[in-house]
Amino acid sequence: MAIQTSSLELGSGTLVQAIPASASxxxxxxxxxxxxxxxxxxxxxxxxxxxxxxxLAAPWLGLADPYKTSMLRRLYPLGSPNHILGTDELxxxxxxxxxxxxxLSLFMGVTPVLCALLIGGFLGITAGFLGGRVNMxxxxxxxxxxxxxxxxxxxxxxxxxxxxTENTLLSLTLVFIPPICRVSESVTTQxxxxxxxxxxxxxxxxxxxxxxVHVLGNVLGPILVYATSLISxxxxxxxxxxxxxxxxxxxxxxxxxxxxxLRQAIYVNxxxxxxxxxxxxxxxxCFNMMSDGLRAAMxxxx
Amino acid sequence: MDTLIPVDRGGPAQPLLxxxxxxKHFPVGGGILGRGRKVVRAVDDLTLSVAKGETLGxxxxxxxxxxxxxxxxxxxxxxxxxxxxxxxxxxxxPHGITVNExxxxxxxxxxxxxxxxxxxxxxxxxxxxxxxxxxxPAAQARxxxxxxxxxxxxxxxxYAERYPHELSGGQRQRVNIxxxxxxxPRLVILDEAVSALDKSVEAQVLNMLVDLKEELGLTYVxxxxxxxxxxxxxxxxxxxxxxxxxxxxxxxxxYGDPQHPYxxxxxxARPSMDPRKRTKEAPIQGDPPNPIDPPSxxxxxxxxxxxxxVCGRVEPILADTGRQSVACHIQVPGxxxxxxxRTGVIAA
Amino acid sequence: MLLxxxxxxxxxxxxxxxxxxxxxxxxxxxxxxxxxxxxxPDAPKEVIDKLKEYYGFDKPLPVQYFxxxxxxxxxxxxxxxxxxxxxxxxxxSAFGNTIILAIxxxxxxxxxxxILGTAAAYAKSRIVDRLVTLISLVGVSVPHFWLAIVxxxxxxxxxxxxxxxxxxPENSTGWRFDRAHLAHMxxxxxxxxxxxxxxxxxxxxxxxxxxxxxxxxxxxxxxGMNDRQILRHVLKNAAPTCLAVMGLQAGNLIxxxxxxxxxxxxxxxxxxxxxxxxxxxLPILQGTTLVLAGFFMLLNLTVDVxxxxxxxxxxxx
Numbered sequence: 001m002a003i004q005t006s007s008l009e010l011g012s013g014t015l016v017q018a019i020p021a022s023a024s025x026x027x028x029x030x031x032x033x034x035x036x037x038x039x040x041x042x043x044x045x046x047x048x049x050x051x052x053x054x055x056l057a058a059p060w061l062g063l064a065d066p067y068k069t070s071m072l073r074r075l076y077p078l079g080s081p082n083h084i085l086g087t088d089e090l091x092x093x094x095x096x097x098x099x100x101x102x103x104l105s106l107f108m109g110v111t112p113v114l115c116a117l118l119i120g121g122f123l124g125i126t127a128g129f130l131g132g133r134v135n136m137x138x139x140x141x142x143x144x145x146x147x148x149x150x151x152x153x154x155x156x157x158x159x160x161x162x163x164x165t166e167n168t169l170l171s172l173t174l175v176f177i178p179p180i181c182r183v184s185e186s187v188t189t190q191x192x193x194x195x196x197x198x199x200x201x202x203x204x205x206x207x208x209x210x211x212x213v214h215v216l217g218n219v220l221g222p223i224l225v226y227a228t229s230l231i232s233x234x235x236x237x238x239x240x241x242x243x244x245x246x247x248x249x250x251x252x253x254x255x256x257x258x259x260x261x262l263r264q265a266i267y268v269n270x271x272x273x274x275x276x277x278x279x280x281x282x283x284x285x286c287f288n289m290m291s292d293g294l295r296a297a298m299x300x301x302x
Numbered sequence: 303m304d305t306l307i308p309v310d311r312g313g314p315a316q317p318l319l320x321x322x323x324x325x326k327h328f329p330v331g332g333g334i335l336g337r338g339r340k341v342v343r344a345v346d347d348l349t350l351s352v353a354k355g356e357t358l359g360x361x362x363x364x365x366x367x368x369x370x371x372x373x374x375x376x377x378x379x380x381x382x383x384x385x386x387x388x389x390x391x392x393x394x395x396p397h398g399i400t401v402n403e404x405x406x407x408x409x410x411x412x413x414x415x416x417x418x419x420x421x422x423x424x425x426x427x428x429x430x431x432x433x434x435x436x437x438x439p440a441a442q443a444r445x446x447x448x449x450x451x452x453x454x455x456x457x458x459x460x461y462a463e464r465y466p467h468e469l470s471g472g473q474r475q476r477v478n479i480x481x482x483x484x485x486x487p488r489l490v491i492l493d494e495a496v497s498a499l500d501k502s503v504e505a506q507v508l509n510m511l512v513d514l515k516e517e518l519g520l521t522y523v524x525x526x527x528x529x530x531x532x533x534x535x536x537x538x539x540x541x542x543x544x545x546x547x548x549x550x551x552x553x554x555x556x557y558g559d560p561q562h563p564y565x566x567x568x569x570x571a572r573p574s575m576d577p578r579k580r581t582k583e584a585p586i587q588g589d590p591p592n593p594i595d596p597p598s599x600x601x602x603x604x605x606x607x608x609x610x611x612v613c614g615r616v617e618p619i620l621a622d623t624g625r626q627s628v629a630c631h632i633q634v635p636g637x638x639x640x641x642x643x644r645t646g647v648i649a650a
Numbered sequence: 651m652l653l654x655x656x657x658x659x660x661x662x663x664x665x666x667x668x669x670x671x672x673x674x675x676x677x678x679x680x681x682x683x684x685x686x687x688x689x690x691p692d693a694p695k696e697v698i699d700k701l702k703e704y705y706g707f708d709k710p711l712p713v714q715y716f717x718x719x720x721x722x723x724x725x726x727x728x729x730x731x732x733x734x735x736x737x738x739x740x741x742x743s744a745f746g747n748t749i750i751l752a753i754x755x756x757x758x759x760x761x762x763x764x765i766l767g768t769a770a771a772y773a774k775s776r777i778v779d780r781l782v783t784l785i786s787l788v789g790v791s792v793p794h795f796w797l798a799i800v801x802x803x804x805x806x807x808x809x810x811x812x813x814x815x816x817x818x819p820e821n822s823t824g825w826r827f828d829r830a831h832l833a834h835m836x837x838x839x840x841x842x843x844x845x846x847x848x849x850x851x852x853x854x855x856x857x858x859x860x861x862x863x864x865x866x867x868x869x870x871x872x873x874g875m876n877d878r879q880i881l882r883h884v885l886k887n888a889a890p891t892c893l894a895v896m897g898l899q900a901g902n903l904i905x906x907x908x909x910x911x912x913x914x915x916x917x918x919x920x921x922x923x924x925x926x927x928x929x930x931x932l933p934i935l936q937g938t939t940l941v942l943a944g945f946f947m948l949l950n951l952t953v954d955v956x957x958x959x960x961x962x963x964x965x966x967x
Contacts, residue, residue, distance in 0.1 A: 144668030147947045148939075149905030156939045159927035160676040195418035196428075199481065202376050203432035204405040213431060217422040236793045240909050243795055244924060259796060270803040277796030285791035292787075 034297040041293035044286040051283060055102035064093035066100040066253045075269045086272050088258065089265050090251075094272065098279055101253040104165070105280065108247070108254070109235030112169055116176035117227045123177070124184025125219060129192055129211060139185060145178040154237055158246040168247040172238060176230055183226045184219070191218045221298050229291040232284035239280050255280050310354070310488075312390040317351040318489055318521050319375065319408065324348045324384035326370055330594060342593045344370040346545045348384070349620075352489065357515070357522040359536030359553065361529060361568070365590060367545040368525045372493040375523065376410050377401045389488075406436070409487040413494035415474035419466040425451075425477055426462035432484045450480040453517075455510060472503035479511070483518065491523045496531065508535065529572055533557050541565050544593060544601040551626020561628045563606050600631070612638040655955045662947060669947070670722070673940045674715050676932075727937035730926075737937035740922065745941065747817060748911070748918030750825055752904050754835055755842035760896055763847050767854025768885075771862060782851060789848020795909040798841035802913070805837060812836055815915040838914045842907065846899040853895045857888040890961035897953030901946045 035041050054061070064083075070091030078086050085094035127138040145153065157171035191197065192215070200210045239256025241247035248254040250261065258276040266273045325348070327341040345367045352358050362368050373379040375386070377394070385392060388407055392398030412418040419428055429450055430443040438446065448458040454476040466474055475495065482490050492511070496504045508531065515522060526532050532539060532553075539556040541549040541564065549562040560566045591597055591604055599617050603609035610631075618629045618637070635643035709717070721728075727737035763786075770782035806814035818824075818831045825831055861867065861884045870880050908920030915921065919938055926934035 140664065141668070143665045144672060147665055147669045147950075148943050149902045149946055151902070151906030151908065152939065152942055152946075155908055155923065155927070156673075156676055156935065159923070159935060160932075195412040195414055196420045198373075198378055199410070199412060199418055199478075200420075200431065202378055202405055202410055203435060203485065204402045205432065205435035209435055213423070214420050218420070232791055239793060240795055243909065244912060244927075246927065259799065263799065266799065266803050266807055270807055274796070274800050274803060277793055277799065280793045280796060281791065284793065285787065288787060288791045 031294075031297045035293060038293050038297070041290055041297075044289045044293070047282065048286045048290070051102055051279075051286075052106060054099050055106055058096075058100050058103060061099070063096035063099060066092055066097045067251055068092060075265055075272065077269055078271060085275060086269065088272070089261055094275060097253040097258065098255070098275065101255045101258060101276065102279065102283075104248055104252060104254040105235060105239060105256065106283070108165070108168060108172070108238035108242075109231055109283075112172035112176055112238075113227055113230050113234050115169075115173045116180050116230075117223070119173070120177040120180030121184045121223055121227075124181040124186075124223075125188045125211070125215070127181070128185040128188025128219075129207075129215060131189070131192070135185070138181070142178040142181050145174070146182070150175050150179075150233075151237065151240070154241060155244070155246065158241055163246050163249055165248055165252075168238060168241055172234060172241075175237070176234065179230070180223070180227060184223050187219050187222045188215060191215055225291060225295045225298060228287065228294060231291075232287040235280060235284055235287070310389070314354055316354070316390055317387075318354045318389055319352040320387040321351070321375060322349045322385050322387075324371070324374055324386075325382045326374055326379060327382055340594050343545055343596055344593060345374065345381075346596075348545070348547060350540060350547065350550075352521060352523060353538075354488075355519065355521055356537040357524055357535050359532035359539040360523060360525040360542060361527065361532050361539060362542035363590060364527065365544075365593060366542045367593075368527075368542055369493055370545075371542070372410060372491050372523070372525055375491055376408050377404055378410075406485050407487050408489045408491065409482040409485060410491040410493060411475075411478050411482045411495040413497055415471050415478055415498060416466065418478055419474060421466055423465075424462065425464050425466070425469075428466075428477070429462075429481055429484055432481070436485065446484065450484055451477075453483065453514065454480045456480075470503075471499055472507060475499060475503075475507055476510070479507075479514070483514070486518075487520070489521045489523065491525070493525045494527070495524075497526060497528065504531070511535070529569060541568070544591065544596050546601055546629065547620055548602065548629050549626060550620065550628075555625035559625070561623060561626065561633055562602075562630050563608055563632070564602050600629075608632060608639075608641060610639055654958060655951075658951055658954060662951060666944070666947065669943050670719055670940070671715065673936050673943070674718055676936060676939065678711070722940070727940070728933035730931055730934050737933050740934065741919065741937050741941050744917060744919045744922040744938075745945075747825065747916065748904060748907055748920065751835065751838055751842060751907065751911075751916060751918060752900065754839040755903060756846060756896075756900050758839060759843035759846035759899075760850055762843075763850035764854055764892075767851045768858055768881075770851075770855045771858035779855075782855065786848040786851035786855070789844045789846075789851065791848075792844055794841050794844050795913055797844060798837070798910050798913040801837045801841055815913075817916055834914075838910050838916055841913070842903060842910050846896075846903060849899055850892065850896055854888065854892050857891050858884055861887045890957050893960065894953055894957050897949060897956075901949045904949075905942045905946050 068091075070087070073083075073087050073091045074089055076083050076087040078084070080086055083093050083095065085098065088094055088097060123138050123142075127135040148156070154171050154175045157174060158168055161167040161171060197210065197214055200214050205213075238247060239254070239259070242254050242256035243260045245260065248257050250257060255276040259273075259280075262273040262276065324345055326345040327343050330340040330342055348367075348371065350358070350371075360368050360371065370379065374381050374384075377386075385395070386404075387393065388399060388404055393404050394401050419425075423431075426444070426447050429447045430440075433443045433446050434440065447462055451458040451461055456473065456476055461469075461473075461477075466477075469477065475498075478495070479490075495511075496507050499507060511522070512535070514520065522535070524532060524535050536553045538551065539549075539553050540547055541556065541562065543564050549556060549560065549565045556565065557569065560569050591601070597604050597614070599612075599614040600606070600609070603613040606613070612631055616631070616637075618631050618634065620627045620629045621634050623633050631637040631639035632641045725738060727741065729736055730740055733740070766782045766785065770779045773779050773782075802814045805812040813834050814837075817834055818826070819834075864887075867880060867884065870883060904919075906920075907918055908923050910916070911918045911920035912924050919942060922934060923938045925931075926938065
């Protein structure tokens with residue numbers, strides 16, 4: 001029984017229907033392009049850049065000394081001369097402290113996520129790709145940490161280790177490693193099951209080459225999206241720890257700590273007392289919106 | 303480039319690939335620490351040989367273990383038991399060749415054309431991956447890519463920089479075939495390679511496969527559930543059921559004179575355009591049994607209209623019946639089956 | 651079903667052991683000698699040595715761990731260094747107070763979330779959808795302890811309508827279902843409910859949207875079913891995922907209530923934890939963490955089992 005068809009002309013490619021080359025070259029470039037067109041993402045990115053830039057450039061912006069106290073000029077309201085946003089309970093300029101506070105608050109939010117991304121991502125990808133005993137060993141350890149709600153884990157760890165910036169960074173990193181590891185493992189396991197990874201294995205390449213060329217490119221996207229969604233949680237958690245007195249120690253300016261020390265002022269100058277929280281809120285919501293935008297940009301197949 | 307062309311060592315009489323006693327069981331989850339008490343017996347004591355230059359067709363229902371066999375042959379899965387010999391050299395054994403060397407000779411084309419191409423790499427990068435991983439310098443790899451694309455009928459100037467999502471199913475499958483040819487293998491395993499394509503595209507790709515085989519001196523193992531395609535392409539055919547071979551022989555013998563009840567039922571189930579051609583075969587009864595707990599004795603007996611006591615007690619072995627080999631008690635004289643011949647020697 | 655639950659319970663044992671190890675290690679993470687938390691630095695040496703022996707701090711670590719584990723499993727969580735009373739009873743009463751708040755907050759959050767999420771998924775106008783998305787985004791992004799302070803400022807300081815802290819009027823102990831106590835509950839409940847509201851609204855909206863786009867809904871419409879009946883089917887389909895997320899949020903809420911409880915001085919486990927940390931009352935710290943973590947694990951297990959019962963697609967193999 002013969003299959004009725006004309007035989008193919010090889011080498012010319014004329015019988016094969018060609019799709020016109022699309023405008024999108026490269027996956028990441030198309031993601032960037034979509035991000036650039038989304039107004040919400042742009043506004044959030046702009047706001048964040050402003051906050052970060054201000055925080056980084058703080059020493060050179062000609063601001064008042066954030067540590068300089070003054071018993072006379074305490075709790076000045078907003079709009080006072082020389083102090084646009086008033087002064088805090090020890091007479092320090094609020095505007096300056098808010099901007100300087102951004103340095104520590106952002107640092108405490110981003111750094112643990114970054115470290116957790118490196119460690120948790122590495123562990124997760126390894127567990128996902130190798131499978132078997134390695135996978136079980138790593139994931140069971142993560143399960144132990146997962147048995148705690150994140151806030152509880154952070155507080156217990158910080159509570160035990162004591163207050164201070166380094167301890168907070170350590171405990172927050174430990175809190176974020178398990179979720180990032182879990183997401184990395186699940187994504188890697190999924191990609192590992194795809195035929196093209198099998199095809200790469202069948203070609204006889206080394207494991208490292210296969211992971212580098214085939215796995216990482218497909219896995220880093222979702223992991224990064226997840227990690228960016230954790231930044232806002234980290235900022236709030238770090239602020240929360242400082243609020244409880246477990247994080248940054250006074251007199252350092254940090255938004256969460258400021259919320260704590262200004263509590264006594266809520267009867268005197270309530271708006272002032274709420275200001276540091278506004279900064280946390282704005283930063284957190286911008287990061288969340290950008291993470292959502294990133295996810296949306298990466299979701300659409302080019 | 304010449305260093306990558308494998309050499310014929312054993313001569314024409316030596317089978318290109320010989321697999322003996324392959325077994326692969328998969329543990330099924332459950333139990334503490336993921337160690338299951340149950341296993342899926344995907345492939346059990348399977349022996350096959352592939353002669354140089356032939357096309358061996360493998361047919362069977364979904365779940366019969368065809369894909370597992372494919373992956374075992376290319377060592378994407380390690381068999382629990384069994385040996386493999388490539389052109390006289392044992393595989394993965396002290397005095398033989400390594401699995402890597404096996405892979406330089408044996409390559410595979412997968413079914414799902416989309417999932418088998420990395421969406422983040424261009425076609426050119428995908429095709430160049432294997433040669434580069436084996437040490438081919440970048441410039442020569444590029445040459446190889448152009449060569450491969452032309453061979454499968456895709457214009458290299460147009461397609462090398464494209465991404466998989468920009469291609470149609472048929473084009474992607476051509477790329478998959480090109481990828482399988484990238485290391486100049488001798489044996490290509492095609493696992494349902496055309497099953498997902500439209501009929502007209504399928505025809506084009508099949509004809510291309512035939513031409514490539516002749517041009518490059520390839521040997522094929524063609525796995526499919528489409529009986530017509532297998533008949534068109536194959537020299538010999540192997541019929542599998544639940545992890546075991548039930549019939550094996552030249553294509554004319556299998557399609558002209560099927561002897562195993564399963565083969566006969568499969569072939570007669572093919573719809574014919576001629577309304578006068580009514581099937582006289584007994585249909586296959588019942589549901590496919592669970593590969594976790596296959597029936598004792600002959601695995602097909604639960605659906606076989608001719609099953610008897612002996613079928614449950616004794617497992618039939620593949621016996622030569624003249625033109626083909628069949629694993630069925632009916633075909634073996636003196637086996638105890640009521641339809642088998644009373645006495646006689648099994649034809650050598 | 652029972653077998654599945656039992657099997658999952660057995661799975662928990664190694665994890666539970668790991669958790670106990672972690673909690674035990676907490677004490678030893680603390681800087682300095684654990685003893686220094688109990689006695690003043692200038693205590694005579696005999697007193698220190700006696701206390702060391704009493705608490706078992708002089709034995710090697712593994713021995714300490716197993717002693718502690720054995721004692722803990724009998725229900726004896728030690729005594730509070732601050733008050734001398736058994737940890738178990740302190741934690742138990744604090745836990746009760748937290749649960750009261752948790753029930754109120756989750757009821758509020760989940761009810762609102764289901765309504766908003768469903769409305770957003772069904773809404774024809776994009777404004778409703780956008781609004782709900784914004785609400786859930788705010789819920790997830792707002793620092794809830796800051797919101798608590800803002801609520802106190804607005805309702806207690808400026809308006810004087812609601813009390814700023816405490817569980818009940820000045821000299822009452824325990825909780826009762828009366829106007830005064832309910833008034834104390836309003837602000838903490840709202841503050842506590844924002845995060846679960848945000849998360850669950852998003853989940854409800856996205857699962858219902860996904861379900862609506864499935865072909866079986868079109869099939870039901872073709873069969874002539876009216877919208878209300880289809881809604882029942884849609885909710886049933888979306889239920890497993892949403893229930894799982896709700897369970898997780900409830901657990902997080904109970905374990906993470908420390909910030910809100912601190913703002914309102916609500917005498918729950920969070921508040922207990924906070925004061926334990928500052929008094930360096932390590933037995934209370936350990937006991938509270940252990941109880942909360944254990945509760946969280948059991949809650950997750952329950953959610954898993956319920957999900958398996960509700961979602962027939964999950965294999966119970």
